[in-house]
Amino acid sequence: MNSTVKVSALAEREGLAPSDASPALRFFYRTALGRLLLKPLTARGLSVACGKFLDSALSKPLIRGFVRKNSIDLSEYESDGFRCFNDCFSRKIREGLRPVNPDPQALISPCDGLLSAYRLTEDTVLPVKQSAYRLSELVENEEIARRYKNGVCLVFRLCVTHYHRYCYPCNGEKTENVFLKGKLHTVRPIALEALPVFVRNCREYTVLQSEEFGQLLQMEVGALLVGKISNYHGAGRITRGAEKGKFLYGGSTVILLLERDAVALPSRIFENTENGLETPIHMGETLGYSNR
Numbered sequence: 001m002n003s004t005v006k007v008s009a010l011a012e013r014e015g016l017a018p019s020d021a022s023p024a025l026r027f028f029y030r031t032a033l034g035r036l037l038l039k040p041l042t043a044r045g046l047s048v049a050c051g052k053f054l055d056s057a058l059s060k061p062l063i064r065g066f067v068r069k070n071s072i073d074l075s076e077y078e079s080d081g082f083r084c085f086n087d088c089f090s091r092k093i094r095e096g097l098r099p100v101n102p103d104p105q106a107l108i109s110p111c112d113g114l115l116s117a118y119r120l121t122e123d124t125v126l127p128v129k130q131s132a133y134r135l136s137e138l139v140e141n142e143e144i145a146r147r148y149k150n151g152v153c154l155v156f157r158l159c160v161t162h163y164h165r166y167c168y169p170c171n172g173e174k175t176e177n178v179f180l181k182g183k184l185h186t187v188r189p190i191a192l193e194a195l196p197v198f199v200r201n202c203r204e205y206t207v208l209q210s211e212e213f214g215q216l217l218q219m220e221v222g223a224l225l226v227g228k229i230s231n232y233h234g235a236g237r238i239t240r241g242a243e244k245g246k247f248l249y250g251g252s253t254v255i256l257l258l259e260r261d262a263v264a265l266p267s268r269i270f271e272n273t274e275n276g277l278e279t280p281i282h283m284g285e286t287l288g289y290s291n292r
Contacts, residue, residue, distance in 0.1 A: 050249070051086070051228055051248055051249065054084065054085045054086045054089070054248065054249045055084055055086050055248070056084055057083060057084055058084075059084050059085035059086070060082065060083070060084055060085065062085045063082055063085055063088045066085070066088065066089075067088070070160065070161045071161075072161065074091075076093060076094055076097055077091040077092060077093055077094060078091065078092045078093075078094060079091055085249065086248045086249055089160075089164060089248060089249050090164050090165065090230075090246045090247065090248055092165060093163055093165070098163075098282060098283045098284040099284055100240065100241035100284040101284070101285075101286045103289075104170075104171060104212055104240065105212055105289050105290045106286045106287075106288075106289055106290075107169055107170060107212075107213055107258075107263050107286070107287045107288050107289070107290070108167075108169050108170075108240060108241065108283075108284050108285065108286060108287060109156070109169065109281045109282065109283055109284065109285045109286075109287055110156070110166045110167050110168065110169045110218060110244065110254050110256065110283065111156050111158065111162075111163070111165075111166035111167070111254045111283050112156075112158065112162040112163040112281070112282050112283050113156035113157055113158045113159075113162055113253075113254065113280075113281060114156070114157045114158075114159070114278035114279065114280055114281075115154060115155070115156055115157075115269060115278060115279040115280070115281045116154075116155045116157070116269075116272075116273045116278055116279075117152065117153070117154050117155075117265065117269040117270050117272075117273050118152070118153045118154075118155070118270075118273065119150075119152060119270065120135065120148060120149065120150055120151050120152060120153055120257075121150065122149060122150070135148055135149075135153075135257070138203075138219070138255075139178075139180075139205060139217065139219075140180055144207065144217065147215060147217075147259060148217065148257045148258070148259060148260075149260070150260045151257060151258050151259045151260045151262070152257070152258040152260075152263070152265065153255065153256070153257055153258075154255065154256040154257075154258070154287070155253060155254075155255055156253065156254040156255070156256075156281070157253050157278065158247070158252045158253065158254070160249075163282075163283060164246055164247040164248075164252065165243055165245070165246040165247075165283075166220070166243070166244050166245060166246070166247075166254055166283065167240075167241050167242060167243050167244050167283055167284070168208065168218075168238045168239065168240055168241065168242050168244050169208075169216065169218070169240060169256065169287070170208060170210040170212060170213050170216060170238075170240050171210060171211070171212070171238065171239055171240050172208050172209045172210035172211065172237075172238055173208070173209045173235075173236070173237055173238065174206045174207065174208050174209075174233070174235060174236060174237075174238050175206050175207045175235050176206070176234050176235045177204050177205070177206050177231050177234065178204065178205050178206065179202075179203075179204045180202065180203050180204070180205075181202055202221075202222040202229070203219055203220065203221045203222065203229075204219065204220050204229050204231060205217055205218060205219035205220070205255075206218055206231070208238065211292075212290040212292060213258065213259075213262050213263055213290055213292070214258075214259045214262045214292065215259055216256060216257065216258055216259075216262075217255075217256070217257040218244070218254065218255070218256055219254070219255040219256075219257075220245065220247070220252065220253070220254055220255075221252065221253040221254070221255065222247075222252065228247075228248045229245065229247060229252075230245050230246050230247070230248065231244060231245035232244065232245050241284060261291050262290070262291060262292065263287070263288045263289065263290060263291060264288050264289050264290075264291050265287060265288035266288065
């Protein structure tokens with residue numbers, strides 16, 4: 001894995017994390033008036049409306065400024081003929097630039113992002129910033145939550161500069177997608193410190209059954225101004241590394257739940273998380289190996 005990132009001014013200057021201390025975000029998440037005004041801004045309707053605009057040809061003039069501001073090298077992507085802003089934002093990377101470890105015993109990262117890892121205690125993830133939450137609240141299903149008791153939760157936070165397509169981390173079978181309606185808060189650390197964002201935001205998950213890793217749960221979490229979580233497939237056979245779906249505009253999150261002792265993961269990623277560090281990772285990169 002790559003070197004770790006601390007969510008700090010240094011990381012922001014290097015483009016590894018967005019600024020979470022902007023005056024606007026401090027106002028909305030750290031003052032009583034701001035939290036009151038935040039309610040309509042995080043309603044799903046506003047984000048859906050923004051998503052429709054970003055899906056239209058009217059948004060095309062935004063592309064040049066977005067690419068320049070975020071120093072995006074479009075030569076790495078299939079970038080011909082963007083019809084709208086979201087075509088650019090969810091652009092597909094060129095073949096071969098996200099190689100997958102061919103060993104089926106290797107669990108791969110489902111996406112690009114900044115990785116945090118948490119060992120689960122009973123039904124609770126402790127802590128995701130200051131926002132502890134229960135697994136049963138995350139998936140809104142007590143039976144599924146019990147499956148991951150004393151397992152592991154991997155959280156991949158995507159910034160606007162990251163590749164916003166994601167893949168399957170293993171071979172196996174998947175269930176139908178389950179969509180949980182909610183708000184759309186930002187997933188930046190300032191919001192995670194103030195609210196249990198992952199159990200309030202719109203999210204969609206599926207259960208993956210794998211010979212190598214047992215039963216995994218993969219969840220995509222929407223965020224402020226994300227118009228859509230777009231998953232391509234219903235229940236059926238899956239192949240590790242195959243594209244599962246994509247996010248449209250906004251910072252977003254992918255969560256993986258692993259059963260107890262299913263995967264041998266490097267202790268370093270847990271230590272990094274305990275020390276307030278996030279570990280940059282690319283889609284297809286090895287997370288750990290099967291214990292089965």
